[in-house]
Amino acid sequence: MVKLSAKCILAGDAAVGKTALAQLFRSDGTHFQKNYTLTAGVDLVVKTVLIPCTNDSVELFIFDSAGKEMFSEMLDKLWENPNVFCLVYDVTNEQSFNSCSKWLEKVRAQAPGVFVPGVLVGTKTDLAGRRAVDSAQAQAWALGQGLEYFETSVKEMDNYEAPFCSLAKQFYCLYKEKVEMFHGLV
Template sequence: MAVRLFLCSVRTGDPAVGKTALAQIFRSDGAHFQKNYTLTTGVDLVVKTLPVPDTGDSVELFIFDSAGKELFSEMLDKLWESPNVLCLVYDVTNEQSFLNCSKWLEKARSQVPGTSLPAGVLVGNKTDLVSRRVVEAAQAQEWALGQGLECFETSVKEMENYEAPFQCLARQFHQLYREKLEVFHALA
């Protein structure tokens, strides 16, 4: 029997790192890249269903694309009350956006006191800007692993690797679901 799971994911990071572009390109299966964006004000919602390979199951992702401005923090606090997974996005050409991932991760963790976020990914965007790169992949990988996150790099503009973080989130969530199901079966 195929299972359809519903996953709430919060995507966050500093302004202008490519969160909205990543959401839009993912939603459109690589068919829609806008060259000009206005900064997100508040929260946008992207919904997409992904099959989980080798399972027959699917995960419906409800991805909340949050503005990277502190101005919207009260609204985000409501949204962040119980995310299933977290997607942190930074710009590989902007070291401060990478360093601020610690702040964003701490904010997410503070919303679920007494427990830890079960899963998440760190996404370095704008890898097409090779000559401007300041955050090396190894540095991001080391930090992500230390935080219990999977690490990905992408270029939304070049449509490279934009699906991988979302597929990872779907697999992570499906695995969490299977583990909880096993616990329930063991108790029965």
């Protein structure tokens, strides 16, 4: 039985639903808070994810960071050497989607020359009548960046686990590849 730990960066503009997503994931869908205050700095959420078809697990240390520019210098230090990352945008806010390029650049700058698995998550799908970002457009952008794409509604508790389970599985697969490569050298 292998238990790994991975540092996960949760990035995106303010008020896109990063904290709600992380909190619902941590509580296994039992805690949806109706009101949130904007995250000032970083909150840490820790959750163990079991890897399907194995006895192994990955403990995700999710750094839920503020989406305000005024915290960006502090984020640089806290974001050092991520193992995985989750970019979050609000499907009703086109600017939050457009900002994902900037957030992706910031995350990748923390691990230059290293492949860091990531996902793009569109939140607030329960507000379908206010959708401003087409899911096909977001999926195409994600694929172009080498990211998996998910949409979720925390309010409806829909698909909130999938992005984190995907990240844990991607991290686990990278670990297994490195172990096999090491065994190949011996």
